[in-house]
Amino acid sequence: MKLLHIDSSALGTNSVTRELTAAVVTRWQDRVPGLQVQYRDLDANPVPHLTGRSLAKADPAEVADAEQVLKQFLETDVVVIGAPMYNFAIPSTLKAWIDRVTVAGTTFRYTENGPEGLAGGKKLVIASGRGGLHSGAPSDFQEPFLRFLFGFLGIEDVEFVRAEGVALSPQHRAEAIAAARGSIVEPICEAA
Numbered sequence: 001m002k003l004l005h006i007d008s009s010a011l012g013t014n015s016v017t018r019e020l021t022a023a024v025v026t027r028w029q030d031r032v033p034g035l036q037v038q039y040r041d042l043d044a045n046p047v048p049h050l051t052g053r054s055l056a057k058a059d060p061a062e063v064a065d066a067e068q069v070l071k072q073f074l075e076t077d078v079v080v081i082g083a084p085m086y087n088f089a090i091p092s093t094l095k096a097w098i099d100r101v102t103v104a105g106t107t108f109r110y111t112e113n114g115p116e117g118l119a120g121g122k123k124l125v126i127a128s129g130r131g132g133l134h135s136g137a138p139s140d141f142q143e144p145f146l147r148f149l150f151g152f153l154g155i156e157d158v159e160f161v162r163a164e165g166v167a168l169s170p171q172h173r174a175e176a177i178a179a180a181r182g183s184i185v186e187p188i189c190e191a192a
């Protein structure tokens with residue numbers, strides 16, 4: 001069984017989502033013997049933004065990296081993504097990664113009946129960190145975007161591990177992280 005661990009926070013050791021993705025991955029490792037974990041830190045090792053040169057496949061190193069990103073995503077059973085809210089949405093580094101796994105004809109296609117996701121069957125865990133309170137608010141362009149995007153790719157099994165209001169006070173931050181840790185769902189290991 002394979003798990004792909006993605007972090008995107010720019011806040012290093014002070015990151016909430018890095019702490020939460022690590023907790024989720026540790027839980028999976030504890031429950032699934034032999035779990036193969038692959039890791040990409042999009043802050044330290046970003047995927048280039050998608051440009052005309054990318055689409056023209058002008059840079060062989062970029063093409064190779066994009067192919068590796070897509071292969072890792074297609075082959076994995078579980079995806080754990082650290083997704084902070086930055087300016088009401090996601091970090092541009094995470095969007096750049098998403099642009100490489102959202103590929104017509106590979107992870108989705110259009111049919112006469114509308115779009116069809118081709119990347120189903122995966123479990124997705126998203127560690128969400130937000131400074132303010134946005135659940136259900138029109139300011140949330142982070143979690144609804146991620147749910148819609150991965151649903152579009154066919155991934156419906158999505159769990160959010162959410163710490164919000166972390167900027168309100170140190171106490172809010174501590175309580176939000178504790179609540180998020182407590183909300184981590186026990187891995188379902190029938191694919192192991």
Ligand SMILES: Cc1cc2nc3c(=O)[nH]c(=O)nc-3n(C[C@H](O)[C@H](O)[C@H](O)COP(=O)(O)O)c2cc1C
Pocket residue numbers: 009010011014015016017018083084085086087088089129130131132133134166167
């Ligand atoms: C560049 C930047 C932009 C942010 N934008 C928002 C925002 O729009 N709304 C919000 O509630 N919090 C915002 N925050 C606070 C983060 O969502 C919060 O610190 C969260 O813990 C980030 O996750 P991380 O600690 O893993 O990076 C922002 C933080 C940074 C560094």
